[in-house]
Amino acid sequence: MSEVAVLQLMGLCVVGTGILILLFLKAVFVRVLGFVIIMLGIFTLIALGVPQMASLPPAVETFDIASVKTPDDLASIGQKIFFSKGQCALCHSIGPSESARCPDLAGIGAKLAPEFIYESLTQPQAYVYLDFRHEGLPQEYPARMPHINKNPIALSEQEIYSVIAFLQKMSGEPISIKVEDVLNIDVGEMKVALLSGHGGN
Ligand code: HEC
Numbered sequence: 001m002s003e004v005a006v007l008q009l010m011g012l013c014v015v016g017t018g019i020l021i022l023l024f025l026k027a028v029f030v031r032v033l034g035f036v037i038i039m040l041g042i043f044t045l046i047a048l049g050v051p052q053m054a055s056l057p058p059a060v061e062t063f064d065i066a067s068v069k070t071p072d073d074l075a076s077i078g079q080k081i082f083f084s085k086g087q088c089a090l091c092h093s094i095g096p097s098e099s100a101r102c103p104d105l106a107g108i109g110a111k112l113a114p115e116f117i118y119e120s121l122t123q124p125q126a127y128v129y130l131d132f133r134h135e136g137l138p139q140e141y142p143a144r145m146p147h148i149n150k151n152p153i154a155l156s157e158q159e160i161y162s163v164i165a166f167l168q169k170m171s172g173e174p175i176s177i178k179v180e181d182v183l184n185i186d187v188g189e190m191k192v193a194l195l196s197g198h199g200g201n
Contacts, residue, residue: 008048015041065158065183071165071175074182078166081159088163091143094170101143103129109164109171117164121148121155157185 001009014037021034063077063085082088091102108117119126124145130138148155148163155163165177 004048004052008045011041011044011048014044063159068179068183071177071179072169074162074165074177074179075169075175078162078164081155081163082166085153086148086155086163087153102141105167107171109168109173114164114168114176117167118160120145121160158182
């Protein structure tokens with residue numbers, strides 16, 4: 001029997017006890033008590049009748065970077081991260097959006113070099129992009145770009161590169177992040193993968 005069913009049974013017993021008191025006992029005080037017991041029992045039953053919803057923390061998704069073979073695999077992991085763990089879609093749209101509080105990221109992979117995207121994600125205050133859409137002088141966006149590699153989002157280096165690969169792919173750019181570099185990232189060696197092809201490593 002489920003927990004709720006047990007509680008409902010107890011509620012029914014309480015109501016039953018109240019009814020028995022009202023039926024068989026004559027003393028006024030005891031009858032008042034019986035009435036109160038019935039009411040309490042009924043309220044309990046109503047409360048238990050409301051559908052119960054357990055609020056569990058969101059399922060933790062793990063991204064198996066070892067399964068990545070091609071840059072497209074990397075981009076598809078990046079896409080998942082963009083819409084889940086990375087929380088990017090909470091603020092950014094890809095394509096124009098009415099409710100945008102942050103830059104539209106459509107075509108961003110073609111507009112920005114991977115190094116600059118990396119910087120935008122990990123040191124968002126280094127270069128703050130302004131909002132030109134409203135009237136008057138450009139202003140800062142109402143939201144603030146979080147440090148993606150720190151709490152609470154805290155993406156790993158590999159996850160950040162996957163997101164950059166996704167941004168490049170959805171912008172129709174060739175993915176310049178190299179799979180073998182991402183697989184070989186050591187903590188502390190973070191910029192190596194990104195800068196390879198630009199004289200690094
Ligand atoms: C809390 C809201 C928020 C979240 C979450 C967020 N961003 Fe941002 N992002 C911003 C704001 C605001 C800016 C513009 C100000 C700035 O440049 O710092 C920005 C700027 C950027 C830029 C630079 C845009 C440009 O044109 O220069 C990139 C790239 C970017 N975000 C990518 C991401 C990615 C990828 C994620 C998820 C891993 C993410 N953001 C998560 C708010 C957010």
